[in-house]
Amino acid sequence: MLRQQRLDLAARSYEMAVTHGTVDPTIWHLSDLADVAVVCWSLVMQLLGDAERAESVLKQAAAERPDSLRLRRQLIELYVKAGREKDALAQSRQLPGEMPLR
Numbered sequence: 001m002l003r004q005q006r007l008d009l010a011a012r013s014y015e016m017a018v019t020h021g022t023v024d025p026t027i028w029h030l031s032d033l034a035d036v037a038v039v040c041w042s043l044v045m046q047l048l049g050d051a052e053r054a055e056s057v058l059k060q061a062a063a064e065r066p067d068s069l070r071l072r073r074q075l076i077e078l079y080v081k082a083g084r085e086k087d088a089l090a091q092s093r094q095l096p097g098e099m100p101l102r
Contacts, residue, residue: 007048014041018061035061035070042074046081054078069095 001010017037030036038061045054055078062071072091079088095102 002047007044011041011044011048014038014044017041018057032068032070035065035068039070039074042078046078051078051082066094069099 001007001013014037018034018041021034021037023033038057042054042057045051045057055075058071058075058078062068062075065071072095076088076091079085079091092102
């Protein structure tokens with residue numbers, strides 16, 4: 001969709017996956033497929049220039065799954081890109097203490 005310049009369609013697709021998608025336990029999936037969909041949706045929103053929505057999507061998902069390292073890392077990346085060091089540091093403090101290179 002990126003090559004076809006259809007970021008709007010990509011955003012809607014990821015939004016539907018996040019809000020209405022389900023994981024069938026009888027089928028092999030990535031262990032954190034829901035988090036991957038959230039991150040992809042957030043990245044597409046950033047490409048569309050809607051950083052606020054990208055942040056909102058990540059924050060909501062991180063609140064629902066506070067142990068997700070993938071979501072936490074993506075929030076940190078978003079804050080670093082935006083020059084929001086305090087917010088990035090606040091998120092990094094929520095990473096596990098034993099995590100290497102925290």
